[in-house]
Amino acid sequence: MRLGIIVNPLHARTHRAHHRLVTLLEAVHVRYRTVSTTATRTGARQAADLVEWGTEAVVLLGGDGTLRAVAPVLAGSDLPVLIVPTGTGNVFSRAIGVHTVRAGLRLCEEFVHGAARRAAVPVCAADCTDAEGARRHEHFLSLSGIGGDAHAVAGHRREWGLLGYARGAIGALFAPEHTVRIDGESLRVWAVMAAKTSRPAGPIPVFPGAEVTDEDIDFLAVVLGTDSPVARLRVWAGIGTACIGGCPEADPAMRYWIAPAATVTVDEPAPVHLDGDHLGAFTAIEVSTGELLLDVVTPAN
Structure with missing residues (x-):
């Protein structure tokens, strides 16, 4: 499996969550690539790069703003998206039942083992x-x-x-x-x-x-x-x-x-x-x- 990771590096908790995610992926031999957002490149270009790389799913470490930036690109690619909420409000992740970073990482683990469900969300x-x-x-x-x-x-x-x-x-x-x-x-x-x-x-x-x-x-x-x-x-x-x-x-x-x-x-x-x-x-x-x-x-x- 190829897994793309989009990181918004604004918060220190994002870096800690990324380290834990990478440790998990390496333990189960999942190939991954990490890209970071910036103030001027908020995620759309990074998402397109991961699609071109051939990712089979995308993990987003960030908040609502980062998700908003990447959603149109990823919706057009039909790729499953996982959210590890490291933003401030995290309104969307809470709405789907992912309230904490730990819950988001647990969901990633379930996904790589084929145990998670998926939902179609209108953008x-x-x-x-x-x-x-x-x-x-x-x-x-x-x-x-x-x-x-x-x-x-x-x-x-x-x-x-x-x-x-x-x-x-x-x-x-x-x-x-x-x-x-x-x-x-x-x-x-x-x-x-x-x-x-x-x-x-x-x-x-x-x-x-x-x-x-x-x-x-x-x-x-x-x-x-x-x-x-x-x-x-x-x-x-x-x-x-x-x-x-x-x-x-x-x-x-x-x-x-x-x-x-x-x-x-x-x-x-x-x-x-x-x-x-x-x-x-x-x-x-x-x-x-x-x-x-x-x-x-x-x-x-």
Whole structure:
């Protein structure tokens, strides 16, 4: 067997996990090749190089951003992908039941012994339009957002880890609302999000029914209805209570719908993020499940 390994070297735990993975592969005489991402080459080129080398599967040591970069290339190659979560949020890996580095390495061991199962995961498409009308075609697997949700991502400090995301989220609570058109309907919102996982922001099920293998996408428009800081805090308290109680749809500020696609147009440029990567400010985003399927190795139970 030939196994390709893509490493995002940002975190020290990635290097430790890579050493343990290589030790495992050498013990069972699996041939492997390791490539590393950089700030300017985030994974797509490396994935293509491994495909050209003839890899039979790819192990990703990184987080959601690295997976987003490599997914379109690997989906087009029909290669099984294993994830060892060494990123910060690791939203996608948690959604498939791989919560720790140890669990990811155990899954690799099961795979080389032929004992793991696989799932077809849609690689969602996102077409963003900026104020000048230029379009940018991207992909995501877990979550996209325009407005306040993306303000939170833009404001986080990467070097702080999870605390950096908390910092960004607190700052975004009072981000301005935008007038948007969602498939022709006008609405004043804090953010519009599209999710393929139920828990994109930690243990709380913000999208209770969402699954990464679903054909459709769970959408959410957050309508706060006030610019007053005190009133905002009351609204956020209500949202938090509803989410913790497992019924976020019960709060009137949380407006959900499920569809294979949606187009959101904003009255003025607003920040956009995909899987925790801040892309910049755009005036429109078109989201769909796309046509690509990623073959993901998942735990047997």
